[in-house]
Amino acid sequence: MIKPCKELEEKIGYSFKNETLLQIALTHSSTGHDENYERLEFLGDRVLGLAIASLLFKKFPKENEGDLAKRLAFLVQGETLAKLSSQISLGDYIIFSDAERDAGGAKNDHILADVFESVIGALYLDGGFAPCYALIETQWEGVLEVMKKPPQHPKTEIQEWAQAQGLPLPHYDIIGQSGPDHVPIFEIQLTVKGHAPIIAKGRSRAEAEKLAAEDFMKGVSAP
Numbered sequence: 397m398i399k400p401c402k403e404l405e406e407k408i409g410y411s412f413k414n415e416t417l418l419q420i421a422l423t424h425s426s427t428g429h430d431e432n433y434e435r436l437e438f439l440g441d442r443v444l445g446l447a448i449a450s451l452l453f454k455k456f457p458k459e460n461e462g463d464l465a466k467r468l469a470f471l472v473q474g475e476t477l478a479k480l481s482s483q484i485s486l487g488d489y490i491i492f493s494d495a496e497r498d499a500g501g502a503k504n505d506h507i508l509a510d511v512f513e514s515v516i517g518a519l520y521l522d523g524g525f526a527p528c529y530a531l532i533e534t535q536w537e538g539v540l541e542v543m544k545k546p547p548q549h550p551k552t553e554i555q556e557w558a559q560a561q562g563l564p565l566p567h568y569d570i571i572g573q574s575g576p577d578h579v580p581i582f583e584i585q586l587t588v589k590g591h592a593p594i595i596a597k598g599r600s601r602a603e604a605e606k607l608a609a610e611d612f613m614k615g616v617s618a619p
Contacts, residue, residue, distance in 0.1 A: 398488070398489060398490075398491060399485075399488045399489050401415065401418050401419065401422070401489065403489070404418075404422075404484070404486070404489045404515075405418070407484045407485075408484070408515070408519075408531050408535075409530070409531065409534070410519060410523065410527050410531065412518070412519075412522050412523075413522055413523070414521075414522050417436075417518040417521055417522050418515070418518050418522075419491070420432065420433065420436060420514075420518065421433050421436045421511065421514040421515045421517065421518035422489050422490050422491055422511060422514075422515070423490075423491045424490055424491060424492045424493070424496060424501060424507065424511075426492055426493035426495065426496035426501070426578070427491055427492065427493050428493070433510065433511050433514035434510075434514070435517075436513075436514035436515075436517035436518050436521075437510045437511070437513045437514040437517060438517070439517035439520060439521070440512075440513035440514050440515065440516035440517030440518070440519075440520065441472075441513045441517075443516050443517060443520045443525065443528050444472055444513055444516050444528075444532060445468070445472055446525075447525075447528055447529045447532040447533070448468055448471050448472055448532065448536065449464075449468055450529070451532070451533060451536070451540065452464050452467050452468060452471075455540060459546070462546075463546040464546075466546040466547055466548065466549070467543060467546050467547065469549065470543070470547040470549075471536060471539060471540070471543075474505060474506060474509040474510075474603075475505065475509075475603075476539060477508070477509035477512045477513065478505035478506070478508045478509045478512075480512065480535050480536070480539075481508035481509065481511070481512045482508065483535075484535075486508055486511060486512060486515075487501075487502030487503055487507075487508055488502065490502060490507070490511055496578070499576070499578075499579060500579070504579060504599075505599065506599055506600065516528055516531070516532070519531065549606070550606050550609035550610045550613060551566075551605060551606060551609045553609065553613055554566050554586075554588070554609045554612055554613055557613065557616065558588060563588060563589050563590065564589050566586055566587065566588050566609070566612075567586070567587045567588075568584055568585070568586055568587075568605045568608070569584065569585050569587070570582060570583070570584060570601065571583050571584065571585045571595070579599065580599070581597055581598070581599060582597065582598055582599070582600060582601045582603075582604045583595060583596075583597050583604065584596055584597070584598070584601065584604035584605050584607075584608050585608070586605070586608035586609060586611075586612055588612065591612070591615075591616075594608045594611050594612045594615075595608065596608035596611060
């Protein structure tokens with residue numbers, strides 16, 4: 397059963413003047429409605445990027461552009477958004493078709509990440525940048541506090557490692573795809589010269605490649 401929007405408004409600390417905006421932000425395309433979260437997600441993604449960039453600029457006044465960019469990429473990635481969405485049980489408020497909900501849409505990390513961005517987009521249209529910034533500052537505070545050093549994306553890390561070893565760049569190949577079209581599972585093989593191939597699965601090619609790179613670096617870093 398879908399929980400009422402008022403509960404979500406209490407969690408994010410904002411009461412919408414135009415409730416329809418929030419309803420659209422929470423509507424999945426599987427419903428067949430003409431208006432769903434996709435356009436608002438596009439807007440919210442840009443608002444989120446600006447807010448996070450501003451927060452990082454203030455919090456790390458001595459860091460260079462490259463390190464700030466690494467932090468930004470980590471903080472706006474789908475994995476981070478999905479975790480924060482779960483903390484406010486965002487999936488309980490999303491409007492799905494019965495089939496999509498039964499298929500686990502309310503727990504799909506990609507959907508949760510997209511809808512969080514769409515809520516930010518709706519918030520921007522309803523109240524401007526200030527409430528968006530306040531929400532993002534509050535929700536991302538815990539992640540920012542534990543981020544002592546700029547994170548390195550696993551694919552960048554493995555690339556730099558390979559170059560340091562004098563090896564060719566790592567190569568990623570799709571070797572399989574399964575699941576329905578709306579929730580596909582990609583199987584990726586990572587090949588690094590002189591090392592056994594690494595195979596990983598993910599809900600997107602990017603996710604599978606990242607997991608494969610993580611597994612490889614754990615192997616070469618192990619004592």
